[in-house]
Amino acid sequence: MNTRPMKPVVVALVLTLGLSACADMTNRQQRALSGGAIGAAGGAAIGLMTGGVVTGALIGGGAGAAIGALMPEDKKLNK
Numbered sequence: 001m002n003t004r005p006m007k008p009v010v011v012a013l014v015l016t017l018g019l020s021a022c023a024d025m026t027n028r029q030q031r032a033l034s035g036g037a038i039g040a041a042g043g044a045a046i047g048l049m050t051g052g053v054v055t056g057a058l059i060g061g062g063a064g065a066a067i068g069a070l071m072p073e074d075k076k077l078n079k
Helices: 007-020 027-050 053-070
Strands: none
Touching: 027 053
């Protein structure tokens, strides 16, 4: 039986869906999403060093999303 690995197909599908989901987002929603992603990555990295990867990612993601959503609009981009 010839079985091909499905991992590359699944990764491509998830990335495509993830990128297309951001098309109709407001600036505030985009900042919250990117802040959450950056916070989760940073929290996971810190958690890796301290022993709590999942907890670090959850705390970092929540904090990053909150900070990203609360950041003021950049007036230069709206001109």
